[in-house]
Amino acid sequence: MIGKLTFSTIEPNSGLQAALKMGRVDIIGEVATSGLKGRGGAGFPTSVKLNLAAAAQDKTKYVVCNADEGEPGTFKDRVILTDHADLVFEGMTICAKAIGAKEGILYLRAEYTYMRSHIEEVLQKRREANLLGDNILGQQGFSFDISIRMGSGAYICGEETALIESIEGFRGEPRNRPPFPVDTGLNNNPTAVNNVETLAWIACILSKGGEWFKAIGTDKSTGLKLFSVSGDVTKPGVFEFPMGITVGELLEEVGGEGAKAVQVGGASGHCIPQKDFGRAIAYEDVSTGGSIMVFGPQRDMLEVARNFMEFFVEESCGQCTPCREGNAKILECLDMLDEGACSMKYVREIKGLCETMQIASKCGLGQSSPNAFLSIVEHFQDELMGRTE
């Protein structure tokens, strides 16, 4: 990790202590003031999610931490859970207080099984310190505990309804939305599913105030964000930057000057060519869950597109036709391009198919999987067409 993260400057449990003195409305109000949006990539306003879950009248509610970090190029949650697991659990406890939940679940991807014993230890220490369990820190009637559920190697389970299906013991196939999990989630109870990083920021915001967070970043994309940087850079790793940083500024910080293109947002994100390095990384411009993959001048962009499409063909759950068949068709087109045997007419046909996938796929996977292909075709068409061996 490079530099000091804000997470390490926060007084432990100061956010939770502040929240314990506040009512539900005020806690959610503080998050609303901050303007925090989901840090997993989708960018849904966190306070709206909490508000909906809090408004539900059900007796049983859940707080779920989505630690199924599977987007190619993303590893910030691995670092957060290794170095700042306490802060994540503090954020979960604050959410529990805000929505009235007694039970929390951390859904950890199978690839991170090696972290489990460390996380269990952190949870146990929090129980011993009465930061979890009955009557937390002496507050009568506020009880909350967290258990761990493991994934079994499925990217799609990072989609919140697929994640819930998985916990319930089903294939990780996304549900139709609405109803949303905040209304009909785990075991049909209201469930607030949040990304690891989002939860850690909630704890920071309750500690330092919503205004502090809001003052950083842009109007529509407030606050700080962790970035997972990999590829052709001199300093790969996890970085913290304010939202709204341009691609070019970020490249300077990580030693990636001279890059030919940057994939922002992982395989489901967009490929940004050099001429667009002035664009801002923010929800209103180039959105990301934090994945930054840098491609140097020597990289073959067709190989990049093919690697991403192989990923989606493998990881599509196969439930809906546009995604199951569409991804395979895009990959086939890339193979044809590689062999120098693809007409421009066919490329255009596949672009049309991409549009269908974006509109007709059931979940975010199929809706966003054509992004990489489309942006690479748009910006590097010259590299793709008329190939010879």
Add this chain to the structure above:
Amino acid sequence: MLVTDRERLKEEIHAWADQYGHSRTALMPILQEVQARYRHCSEYAMQEIADLVGIHPVEVHGVVSFYSFLTTEPQGKFVVRVCQTMSCDMAGKDRVALQLVNDLDIDFGETTPDGMFTLEWASCIGMCDQGPALLINDKVYSKVTPNQVHDIIEECRATYGVHALQKEGH
């Protein structure tokens, strides 16, 4: 499978069901335990679990076949998963993969005849800043070079079975 082995498997599944619950929400944890201990979820195990949580065995099979870390066929004692996603690809995963094929003498998707190693591709394992990376069971290996592959394999062998017992002085 010997009757005694079956009995043991059945007892263990019952114990896991007591621990995790006799409902469908317990399905994944029970299957994960079976997979970890027996390196696959056999038909017998799936039937037994189905009876315990009160669903049809086809439902259990549907779940097992969905997740890449659950299998119906026995895997090796060490499952080697090589990250094939872009960052590890740029860092040189192909050479590491080739050396694994050479040193294990199997292709991807296969298990060595002695049942020690299974070689598989994996989607991004979250080690993009330290590629090429691979997982062997629950352990991560990062910045792997082709000439380390032999030692990594031998290290695994040394932690298993008779070799490990000799080391511990049994």
